[in-house]
Amino acid sequence: MSEQQPPVHIPAGLRDRGPDPRTVRTRAAVAEAATTLFLRNGYADTGVDEIAALAKVSKRSIYNNYGDKESLFTELVLGFTTTAGEFAEQLVGGLTEAADLPQALHALGRRHLATVARPEVLRLRRLIILEATRFPALADEYYRRAPGRVMAALTEAFTSLHARGALRAPNARRAAEHFSYLVLGSTLDAFLFAPEAQLLSPDELDRLADDGVSAFLAAYGS
Amino acid sequence: MSEQQPPVHIPAGLRDRGPDPRTVRTRAAVAEAATTLFLRNGYADTGVDEIAALAKVSKRSIYNNYGDKESLFTELVLGFTTTAGEFAEQLVGGLTEAADLPQALHALGRRHLATVARPEVLRLRRLIILEATRFPALADEYYRRAPGRVMAALTEAFTSLHARGALRAPNARRAAEHFSYLVLGSTLDAFLFAPEAQLLSPDELDRLADDGVSAFLAAYGS
DNA sequence: CATCTCTTGCACCGATGGGTGCACTATCTT
């Protein structure tokens, strides 16, 4: 569950004592349990006692390790937001160099949708939306890091492709938005209203992505 | 605030006694106050005492008139869902008969976005999403009535336009989804993450809608 | 082994909030 031990490199021979193994274990257990519960039931509907029970840890230890419930929450969500941002980063890579642009865009669309349509991702997104009024800064951070970064990367790629004449996208930013919503729109939307409904099969997702990308190409292809 | 006095016509001279004016007034005051607070702060963060205070009504009267908090909530939301569904109904009307389809679609896109981008509508949508786990039936109802109905109407229109050759949309349902997300996507999405942010100006909304519709026409125009 | 640190269990506090009981008053209706 992505433990953020600060990667401080310690000169061998001068071994600083590492963190107490007990706190490591406790924090990990709490993080995992809390993540599960927050993602499943939201912030307000998850009790600290509940987390303690699932983590098989005393309630006191949670407070000793994380301060209070809000800190625990923001720390966890911020961690996931970071990793989401990294995913976003590498998604678009190599698009401008593709020999066969339509094929590359179809691949990108499928990858994008497959990545986003995973339960954990959808749940995280939903959780952040649910708590956007209680934790506006968190919502902002996520929005900028995850969808925002993808959008920025797409915009950049489309700008370059437009300059080269491989795409007709004078407003690259808008084209990026259109691409995203064509591919992801219905999936993201549906999940918000019916978080318990079963997800689409990988095949259905691929068809959805393909249709979206095809529409995009019909609109923006040169 | 849309009082649902059943429009029963009473033969004059045989005047059935109407409802007690006191309950009418109380219910209306409660409905208005509760609507405001639910939309602004959500279900959990709105207290019954708070509603009573804003409605200038005793807490007891709320319980006498609505039973409990959940009933009050569902009754209100269901009411708005109904009116939303009616709006949806008339949005698409007359599209198939339009002489100038591109122009008609642009008008439709603008109307659609302008309707949906109003604070009350966005808040209602957000509220229902927030409570989709506590009130799944409500979320379902809304989803079917509001966006679902629009989608159905669009699908029907696109089917007919495709048959006539005015549009190239073999998969009319998908085309309807694409149309909706192209026009509404970014607005709906952004609001979920930043409900306090100021809305776009009408002009900006029109440009957004125009861009979406243009992309749609480029993809699906015959 | 000795010491220091973290974890545990459990009782407990205080605030919040949905919902009720009841006696009293205000308002309709006939």
Next chain:
DNA sequence: AAGATAGTGCACCCATCGGTGCAAGAGATG
């Protein structure tokens, strides 16, 4: 005017929940 009906105010119950205090035990470290 008189009895029914609805609203009021207020104290109150109870469950939930975030957070704390503390004494004792388990584990780490040197």
